[in-house]
Amino acid sequence: MTRQRTIRAGALAAVVLAVLAASAPPVASTDAAELVQATDDYVVGSKHDTATDLQNAQTLTNLVVDGSGGAADLRLDSGYTYSVVEDSGDGAAEGSRTLAGDNNDGEPFTVEMQTESTRSGTVSNLSVDVVDTFGESYGMTVDIYAVQEAPDGSTGEGTLLKDNWEPAFSTGTQTIQLDSSLDVETGETWTIEFVTTNTDAETSGDNDDQLRIGTDDDSGLTDWYWNPESGFVDSGGALTFGFSQPTSATYLSQQHSVTGGEQAMINITSLSDASITATVQTDSGTVLNQSTLSSTGSHRLSLASYSGDTVEVKFEVDVTGSNPVLELADESILFTNHAPEASNLSPQSNAQLSESSTEFSADISDKEFPTAQGDSVTAELFVDNQSVGSKTVTSNQTVTITKELTEGGEHTYHWKLSDSYGEVTSTSTRTLSVPSEVTVRSVVGNHSIIDNQSMNISARLYSGELIFQRNVSNGRIDLSNVSVDREYILSVRADGYYQRTIIISSIYEQSTIYLLPTDTEAVLDVFRLNDRTGKYPTESSKLVIKRALNTTDGGLEWVRVAGDYFGAAGQFKVQLQQDRRYRLVISNSQGDTRVLGHYSTDIAETVVLNPVPVGVSLDVNASTYNWDAVRQNDTISFSYHDPKNETTQLHVSIYEQGNASNVVLNQTYLNDPYGTLSVTQPLTGTQTNASWVVEWSAERNGETISGKVMTSSPREPLVPELADWIKHSLSITAVIIIGGLFTQLNAAVGGVTTAIVGGGFWFAGWLPNAAGGAIAIALLLSVLVKGAQARGL
Numbered sequence: 058m059t060r061q062r063t064i065r066a067g068a069l070a071a072v073v074l075a076v077l078a079a080s081a082p083p084v085a086s087t088d089a090a091e092l093v094q095a096t097d098d099y100v101v102g103s104k105h106d107t108a109t110d111l112q113n114a115q116t117l118t119n120l121v122v123d124g125s126g127g128a129a130d131l132r133l134d135s136g137y138t139y140s141v142v143e144d145s146g147d148g149a150a151e152g153s154r155t156l157a158g159d160n161n162d163g164e165p166f167t168v169e170m171q172t173e174s175t176r177s178g179t180v181s182n183l184s185v186d187v188v189d190t191f192g193e194s195y196g197m198t199v200d201i202y203a204v205q206e207a208p209d210g211s212t213g214e215g216t217l218l219k220d221n222w223e224p225a226f227s228t229g230t231q232t233i234q235l236d237s238s239l240d241v242e243t244g245e246t247w248t249i250e251f252v253t254t255n256t257d258a259e260t261s262g263d264n265d266d267q268l269r270i271g272t273d274d275d276s277g278l279t280d281w282y283w284n285p286e287s288g289f290v291d292s293g294g295a296l297t298f299g300f301s302q303p304t305s306a307t308y309l310s311q312q313h314s315v316t317g318g319e320q321a322m323i324n325i326t327s328l329s330d331a332s333i334t335a336t337v338q339t340d341s342g343t344v345l346n347q348s349t350l351s352s353t354g355s356h357r358l359s360l361a362s363y364s365g366d367t368v369e370v371k372f373e374v375d376v377t378g379s380n381p382v383l384e385l386a387d388e389s390i391l392f393t394n395h396a397p398e399a400s401n402l403s404p405q406s407n408a409q410l411s412e413s414s415t416e417f418s419a420d421i422s423d424k425e426f427p428t429a430q431g432d433s434v435t436a437e438l439f440v441d442n443q444s445v446g447s448k449t450v451t452s453n454q455t456v457t458i459t460k461e462l463t464e465g466g467e468h469t470y471h472w473k474l475s476d477s478y479g480e481v482t483s484t485s486t487r488t489l490s491v492p493s494e495v496t497v498r499s500v501v502g503n504h505s506i507i508d509n510q511s512m513n514i515s516a517r518l519y520s521g522e523l524i525f526q527r528n529v530s531n532g533r534i535d536l537s538n539v540s541v542d543r544e545y546i547l548s549v550r551a552d553g554y555y556q557r558t559i560i561i562s563s564i565y566e567q568s569t570i571y572l573l574p575t576d577t578e579a580v581l582d583v584f585r586l587n588d589r590t591g592k593y594p595t596e597s598s599k600l601v602i603k604r605a606l607n608t609t610d611g612g613l614e615w616v617r618v619a620g621d622y623f624g625a626a627g628q629f630k631v632q633l634q635q636d637r638r639y640r641l642v643i644s645n646s647q648g649d650t651r652v653l654g655h656y657s658t659d660i661a662e663t664v665v666l667n668p669v670p671v672g673v674s675l676d677v678n679a680s681t682y683n684w685d686a687v688r689q690n691d692t693i694s695f696s697y698h699d700p701k702n703e704t705t706q707l708h709v710s711i712y713e714q715g716n717a718s719n720v721v722l723n724q725t726y727l728n729d730p731y732g733t734l735s736v737t738q739p740l741t742g743t744q745t746n747a748s749w750v751v752e753w754s755a756e757r758n759g760e761t762i763s764g765k766v767m768t769s770s771p772r773e774p775l776v777p778e779l780a781d782w783i784k785h786s787l788s789i790t791a792v793i794i795i796g797g798l799f800t801q802l803n804a805a806v807g808g809v810t811t812a813i814v815g816g817g818f819w820f821a822g823w824l825p826n827a828a829g830g831a832i833a834i835a836l837l838l839s840v841l842v843k844g845a846q847a848r849g850l
Contacts, residue, residue, distance in 0.1 A: 600629050684698065706727055
């Protein structure tokens with residue numbers, strides 16, 4: 058016998074330094090015990106080696122920074138020149154102005170020129186660039202002064218550098234050896250005064266007798282020219298200062314911040330005719346170590362007695378020969394670095410993964426994190442010897458990287474830790490296992506593995522593409538090197554068992570196929586999709602049939618026992634064990650899922666599946682859960698929708714209003730994360746005359762939620778059907794007549810009686826629904842009046 062049944066439902070780097078030079082030349086020292094041999098046990102905690110580092114020293118006397126960036130070094134100032142035009146101006150002499158001579162009145166010239174020194178040292182000579190001459194040479198003499206002020210129109214003051222200089226009356230550069238040297242410091246403002254001390258006394262005709270020097274008219278406000286005729290002019294003269302060779306020099310570094318500093322290292326690349334007294338001291342000036350250096354190489358000074366965080370390096374240079382040379386590349390503070398560590402690794406070694414998205418974590422620690430110099434550690438994760446990600450941290454913390462593992466079989470992983478000082482270490486390699494096989498078991502009995510039959514197994518994708526086809530005889534399908542976290546449609550044939558087609562969405566979810574023996578009583582059911590919503594096309598919608606079994610893990614669990622896409626025919630045929638309960642689940646290609654409730658296999662039949670029940674209205678676009686329950690004739694339909702699939706348990710009960718012991722449905726739906734659940738309950742016999750309550754509760758995201766609604770039996774008319782206007786007219790007339798029967802003495806009784814009669818007409822459907830509220834108010838007022846009369850009010 059075959060019958061047709063319809064089921065409706067809707068359910069983040071640091072600098073790494075090469076520190077050591079074990080082959081450095083022997084170090085000369087006044088105290089050899091103060092120096093230590095180079096060793097690979099130390100790293101640089103702080104280093105001064107760039108042009109900025111060296112230039113920003115606390116003290117820099119008779120030393121110059123040569124080069125730029127990291128290629129800079131510190132050199133002894135071995136005598137140099139400073140040109141106002143070249144160093145302060147734009148390098149070109151656009152004009153010319155008087156340096157010495159007299160004017161046409163026979164008055165000697167006085168000239169002031171200002172400059173701001175960009176160097177420190179001792180000036181031993183001056184050079185002037187004469188670009189033009191006027192008149193005749195008359196044997197002029199000039200006194201040269203220097204005063205530490207800006208030009209003020211007053212001359213002959215300050216230090217007399219040269220007495221009675223006799224310039225040549227010709228163009229070109231003339232160098233003046235000074236009688237008295239001038240010590241200047243960087244940034245000081247000086248005015249050089251040229252005072253002509255004699256004249257040829259010519260007072261008529263073209264009698265200007267002058268030497269003129271080139272001037273830079275774009276030099277800016279720091280360089281000024283003045284003479285009595287021109288006044289103050291924004292112009293720099295072509296004046297060059299010649300600095301003499303210094304006999305000493307001093308360097309005091311910026312402060313180094315290093316916790317646990319153990320050595321100071323000084324790299325000298327050139328040194329001759331000079332010696333260096335190197336001192337390492339605290340920021341308060343306490344000497345930690347001191348040594349005299351007289352050779353090139355990488356020199357070390359021990360800081361064994363120091364436990365603070367801040368030190369300074371000081372050089373005092375003494376010139377010992379006629380051709381001194383000093384080039385210092387860098388100076389730094391060294392300490393013993395500790396390798397970073399990783400602990401509490403997860404997953405554990407030999408772990409069996411239960412989901413593809415695997416979270417790898419490790420606690421990263423480093424002893425240098427809290428120190429003054431600090432540290433950064435890059436933790437890099439390797440899975441199967443391939444880097445899959447990294448994170449950089451600067452404090453003790455847990456590092457987490459998530460990796461999808463979808464290929465069945467064994468995998469390995471380890472962490473590689475690299476700190477900013479060049480230390481690299483790795484954890485031991487750990488092994489993980491991704492499920493790599495599907496077992497084939499009997500759906501009856503103790504569900505033992507079917508390992509005594511030859512099976513032909515094929516796996517394909519929804520698109521129809523064949524992934525593999527193989528024969529097995531041990532009941533185990535090997536999926537090593539195959540992506541196990543994707544959907545496969547497996548078809549299994551085995552002697553003595555019905556052919557079974559099943560959809561495995563992921564081996565992480567289910568790794569067992571259950572076959573039904575052919576000697577078991579079974580029914581052939583045809584499940585036909587009847588979708589009126591357009592959301593479940595037959596070609597891309599699938600049916601999963603589940604059954605509650607005691608699995609090998611223990612306990613009752615709903616597992617997949619059959620399933621496939623409906624396909625062009627819109628149906629799925631399957632042999633199911635007779636007289637068993639199954640759960641039916643429909644899904645479309647967008648992931649929308651409807652749990653259609655339970656189905657019992659009592660006879661072979663064609664089952665029509667409706668994804669959405671008739672009469673139940675749900676907002677599938679709602680942001681949170683919603684539900685509805687309606688009664689249509691002899692059927693009660695309940696539907697629940699959770700757009701976030703966070704509902705793990707749902708209980709539905711339908712019982713008679715006023716008689717809770719008369720229950721027609723009491724069912725708990727477990728295990729599945731529900732998106733939508735639909736339940737239909739037919740009513741038979743006297744059940745159709747009663748009102749029923751639909752009550753439900755659910756576990757959703759750790760919270761218990763619930764709802765309840767009463768579904769009444771359809772209200773039947775008490776008299777033959779009449780037109781609404783006739784019923785309304787008769788009802789109103791009757792109410793008016795009844796109200797008129799009562800006098801003033803019994804008005805309160807009349808009010809109550811009239812309201813009750815009106816209510817009866819409303820309940821029978823003869824008065825409009827809107828009249829119900831007015832009748833209720835009239836009844837209330839009548840009762841109040843009657844009560845007042847009874848109390849004699």
